Amino acid sequence: MALAAITSYQLSAANSDLARQSGLVDAEWVLPAIDPSVLRRLQRRSNLRAALSTSLWLGLMLLAGWAVVATAWSWWSIPAVIIYSALYGGASDSRWHEMGHGTAFRSRRANDAIYYLACFMLLRGPTVWRWSHYRHHTDTIIKGHDAEIAFQRPPSIAGTLWRFAHLQGGAELLLRLVRHAFGSLDDEAKELVPYHEHRRVVRESQVMVAVLLASVVASAFMQSVLPVVLIGGSTFLGGWLVVFFGITQHAGLQENVLDHRRNTRTVVMNPVFRFLYLNMNFHVEHHMFPSVPYYSLPGLHHSIGDQLSQPLPSTWAAYRQIFAALRRQQVDPTYEIPLDLPDIHGDARPVDIGAESWMRGPRGEIIVGLDGSLEHGDLRRIDVGNRSLVVGKTTSGSLFACDGWCTHAKVHLAEGTVIGEEVECPKHNARFDCRTGEATRKPAKDGIRVYPVTVSNGRIAIDLTTDDSVRP
């Protein structure tokens, strides 16, 4: 098979082609069954919940930063620096992640603002990492196609432990940022980021490098390391926490499979860890339904948990499993942790989005009797000939009908969610304006067609008559 020919994890056009030939790229993944109304409820976003959690994180970081300054050069400054850097360079990782998905806040601006802040704290170029994470969700742990396979085989136990120091990883991130600031994108960035966004990558890197330089200049001017410790240096000092949580996600599990239950791990964690990690310990659930915000992942686990493998009962249990697997994989890179998976309910379609029935009206319009059953935020799929539509109600109650397939990849928007006047794709959280069809959030670039709708006697009429392909 083509996969056997992929000898490295490096993202390159050649490896990407080989992975594609294997049929594992942009493929359909196993998903559990879930009641659509439950999923719809779980997908709701809350500015309040995200604001409270974000304020607590930033507030604690400011407090710890103040303690670093106030206790400078005393023994007390050691715990102060440890706490500050863990919040700055460690807990920012889960904020980066959740805001990148755009699922924490209801407000897109709030998500983006925290996303850029967290990117800076982690020394990650915002655009490069956005595209990298889209790929990670499309082709999770597909060798040669997923840029975020952190624990590659054969693993090295010493190398894994060395990661916790974050010296090499941090230095690589910094050098990459500087390289991009000088306008020279590395091969991986070129492979991931569309060409029209390369200038943005350079501009973002320049801004981030300029801020880092400002902290160095401030340190030199004040003849104190404090500015560098507080801005930039804590990425290195707090990086251990990124590795501490990150290792539990996929390490030791299977590669090149289309079932997140086989390549991703859910771990029961204590409330402090869950705050720092924003509930990403429910990682299987997150990968299966990335449109569900972090605060609803426990509810999602409750709804689909019987279709998943048993979560690891503690972080310690996860580490024991991981290091045992890494030791085995050192001598036998093909070794994978054996899993006992329950059956998926039903026919393995995730959500019952069975296409609604329809009939043709006198003027060629499509008539469906859905009006009474559509709640605000509901979405339904309608298949008309070779076309698939989604009809729904926005949060404010406006009825709309538009093309059903996301323009980024073949995923149906009826499985997504409504945010205000936009419909969001369930796969990578692209959004489309329900009134105009415009693509309003990456990774979708092209818009979708919207169709005039009218309601009469509880029936919805969708005017497709301008489209030749569906005329009777």
Ligand code: FES
């Ligand atoms: S399939 Fe990627 S955003 Fe829709």
